[in-house]
Amino acid sequence: xxxxxxxxxxxxxxxxxxxxxxxxxxxxxxxxxxxxxxxxxxxxxxxxxxxxxxxxxxxxxxxxxxxxxxxxxxxxxxxxxxxxxxxxxxxxxxxxxxxxxxxxxxxxxxxxxxxxxxxxxxxxxxxxxxxxxxxxxxxxxxxxxxxxx
Numbered sequence: 001x002x003x004x005x006x007x008x009x010x011x012x013x014x015x016x017x018x019x020x021x022x023x024x025x026x027x028x029x030x031x032x033x034x035x036x037x038x039x040x041x042x043x044x045x046x047x048x049x050x051x052x053x054x055x056x057x058x059x060x061x062x063x064x065x066x067x068x069x070x071x072x073x074x075x076x077x078x079x080x081x082x083x084x085x086x087x088x089x090x091x092x093x094x095x096x097x098x099x100x101x102x103x104x105x106x107x108x109x110x111x112x113x114x115x116x117x118x119x120x121x122x123x124x125x126x127x128x129x130x131x132x133x134x135x136x137x138x139x140x141x142x143x144x145x146x147x148x149x
Contacts, residue, residue: 029061067140073120
């Protein structure tokens, strides 16, 4: 029987093989991961937080993945959008179009006002060739996740 943990390890291996570039790896004994992106410098689980991790030369960026009501994988830690956006309600209750109307930056600071909740695909495109990923899959279709990665 395949368990969620086995799928996660498989996805992590596939992701590393697909996105890792040997010339980006520094010869150091430990690798550094940005939790939810660089959430101290930009809104968590957003493109600016991922870009900051890339700009700082970190090895990995960790982010959380949930599925919208119309089946799109988006970056969001909590089961609701309340803590990090100007909206309220469960992630699974929003379509992607509704999710894209939310402001994921204004609660962090005025500087990031207008930042949108990214899709998994948008995040991976920003990361490709620059940083490895640690994907924390919260809820949704494992088949879709594997297909995207």
